[in-house]
Amino acid sequence: MVDKQYNSYITTNYNKRPLSTFREKIGYGFGDMASSMFWKIFSYYLPFFYSNVYGLSLADTALLLLITRIWDAVSDPMMGIIADRTHSRHGKYRPYLLWVAVPFAVCGVLVFTTPDAGPQGKLIYAYVTYMLMMTIYTAINVPYSAMLGVMTPDPDTKTIFSSYRMFFAYGGSFIALLSWERLCSLFEKATWSVSDSWQQTMMVIALVTIILFLLCYQMTRERIRNTSTVSVLKDLKLLITNSPWWLLIGAALCSNLFNTVRGATAAYYFKDFIGDNVYLHLGDFSLLFYAGLFLGIGEVANMVGVTFTVSISRAIGKKATYLYTMMGLAVLSSLFFFIPATPIGYWLMLLLQIVISIGTGIISPLVWSMYADVSEYAELRDGTASTGLIFSSSSMAQKFGSAFGGSLLMWLLASFGYSTVDGTVQTPEAILGLKTLMSWVPALTALLAVAVIYFYPLTRDKVKEINGRLVARRNGHKTSL
Numbered sequence: 001m002v003d004k005q006y007n008s009y010i011t012t013n014y015n016k017r018p019l020s021t022f023r024e025k026i027g028y029g030f031g032d033m034a035s036s037m038f039w040k041i042f043s044y045y046l047p048f049f050y051s052n053v054y055g056l057s058l059a060d061t062a063l064l065l066l067i068t069r070i071w072d073a074v075s076d077p078m079m080g081i082i083a084d085r086t087h088s089r090h091g092k093y094r095p096y097l098l099w100v101a102v103p104f105a106v107c108g109v110l111v112f113t114t115p116d117a118g119p120q121g122k123l124i125y126a127y128v129t130y131m132l133m134m135t136i137y138t139a140i141n142v143p144y145s146a147m148l149g150v151m152t153p154d155p156d157t158k159t160i161f162s163s164y165r166m167f168f169a170y171g172g173s174f175i176a177l178l179s180w181e182r183l184c185s186l187f188e189k190a191t192w193s194v195s196d197s198w199q200q201t202m203m204v205i206a207l208v209t210i211i212l213f214l215l216c217y218q219m220t221r222e223r224i225r226n227t228s229t230v231s232v233l234k235d236l237k238l239l240i241t242n243s244p245w246w247l248l249i250g251a252a253l254c255s256n257l258f259n260t261v262r263g264a265t266a267a268y269y270f271k272d273f274i275g276d277n278v279y280l281h282l283g284d285f286s287l288l289f290y291a292g293l294f295l296g297i298g299e300v301a302n303m304v305g306v307t308f309t310v311s312i313s314r315a316i317g318k319k320a321t322y323l324y325t326m327m328g329l330a331v332l333s334s335l336f337f338f339i340p341a342t343p344i345g346y347w348l349m350l351l352l353q354i355v356i357s358i359g360t361g362i363i364s365p366l367v368w369s370m371y372a373d374v375s376e377y378a379e380l381r382d383g384t385a386s387t388g389l390i391f392s393s394s395s396m397a398q399k400f401g402s403a404f405g406g407s408l409l410m411w412l413l414a415s416f417g418y419s420t421v422d423g424t425v426q427t428p429e430a431i432l433g434l435k436t437l438m439s440w441v442p443a444l445t446a447l448l449a450v451a452v453i454y455f456y457p458l459t460r461d462k463v464k465e466i467n468g469r470l471v472a473r474r475n476g477h478k479t480s481l
Contacts, residue, residue: 020152020161027219028151028161029168031097031144034212036169037176037205038108038137043260044295045180046111047406048267051420053194054114055122058420062410064126069403072134073396077239079142080392081232086143091222093143093150093388100140101213105206107133112202114195138392140213146391148368149375150224155467156314158372162365163309170302170361172212176205178296235389238382244374245390247456251322252367254449256401258329258442259360264409265437266291268418272426273434274341280350281343289346297350298357305361312362317460318370322363322453329359330446337439373463380470412437 050061086092110129115122148161180201187197239245270291279286287293313321336352339345375390416433418426426434458466 020157024151024220025161025164026168027216028147029164030212030219031147031216032165032169033172034101034104034209034216035137035141035144035172037172037209038104040173040263040295040299041176041180041202041205042111042133043406044177044263044291045267047264047409049112049198050126051410052422053198054126055119056126058410058414058418060123062407062414064123064130065406065410066403068127068130068134069400069406071131072138073400073403075135075138076142076392076396077236077389078392079138080146080389081235083143083146083388083392084235091147091150093147094217094220094222096140096143097213097217100136101210101217103136104140104213105210107136108206108209109199109202112198114199142388142392144216145368145371146388147220147222149372149391150222151220153224153467153471155369155373155376155463156310159310159313159318159365159369162368162372163306165368166309166361166365167303167306169364170299170306174296174299174303175208177292177299179292180205181290181292235384238378238384239389242374242378242381244377244456244458247452248367248370248374249396250452251326251449251456253401254445254452255326255360255363255367257405257445258333258449260401260405261409261437261445262333262356262442263295264406265434266295268413269434269438270294272418273431274346278346280346289350294350294353298353301354301357302361302364305358305363306365308358309362309365313366313369318366318373318463319453319456319459322366322370323450325359325362326446326449326453329356329363330443330450332356332359333439333443333446335439337435370458373458373466376463376470377458377466380466380473408441409437412441 047061047065050056050064051058056064083093083096086095088095090098107129111133113129115125117125148158148165151161152158183201183204184194184197187200188194191197191200270289274289276290278289280289309321316324332352332355336349339348339352371391378390412433413430416430418430418433
């Protein structure tokens, strides 16, 4: 039963917006702009690099992606626990942006470096460098994500910060994906080496990420000082009993799998189904239709979707927004299977990519904001803050989705008889596999996400109640879930 003092506190304080500036929102966005530039390249181009440039087999590439990213996902909670127990005058999570920015960039270059070694030596090098890269990625991205939970106590403001984050993330992805193939071609002409051109392109991207992370560090602040008051083992036990966390993990895993499968298939799809010299004709002007353009335009559409997230979620709630959007994505993705490789078909592909990407743009900031809600639910229920651990799980879901998506892609391509030998004309079965991976497989993961999120209990009214009670507790009032 909520007492009169508590009711008075909620009435006078809940709708007050905490201090947050436009500059800080931009700064927070820079952090995921940097991360996303690497993440999208790893998700969409690294499988192709390993199988078609580096020289690994499809089977070796599949196992590499699976093992490395499973380790990466498992390491996320470890980093969350470390970050929760970090104490510095600049905060708990923000300092990692400064400490890890340069190692992050260096490891990215190492991943796209092809050593002068035999097949076994190259395989070992790929495992070592990619596992190192993903460990460093965790060390900077988990604390960055957890910052959302301590920059503001207000749920709507968290969604706004999350929207800025994803808007800039998609902007970074757009720049990286649109420029990747063009930069590779430019460096290849200069060096006459395909493998060197991929390394040099990554050097350019890596330098940009250092600058962005340092700007994020400089422009943001932590305002909420929360403390983990229990042991690591107790933290993990409390997390395991958190049912909203499990459901959100499942839904996020499905939505990440949706994005990874479609994105990673694109390089193969364009190479072998669409072709290398397809142009979209716009009167006297023609535009080369290639995977980078397809994915890059998708990132711009993602940015458009992000701008809708706050208004839609405020109107119908975060859960309903997620549910209806994923239903729409399932339908739209299945339609992709029926589009032919014809001039009209190319325009339809681009149109569907834009609409689908608007939908995924709505989903991405929504999920991060929902993790913040789960974090506050846990703090109110358990009486201890585990923000870093909760947010590390969001990164874990992203990486499991990427791991299974990338490996599933390799295994399905192999099962359909896809050949990685340059110049090979793919069989009808292999082309069918590419079309299936661009349509039915993502559609099924979207439907699974709908089934999982249906049971998610943190509705709009419940989140508002949790937030109000938690703010009251932080100000000395006794209240519980």
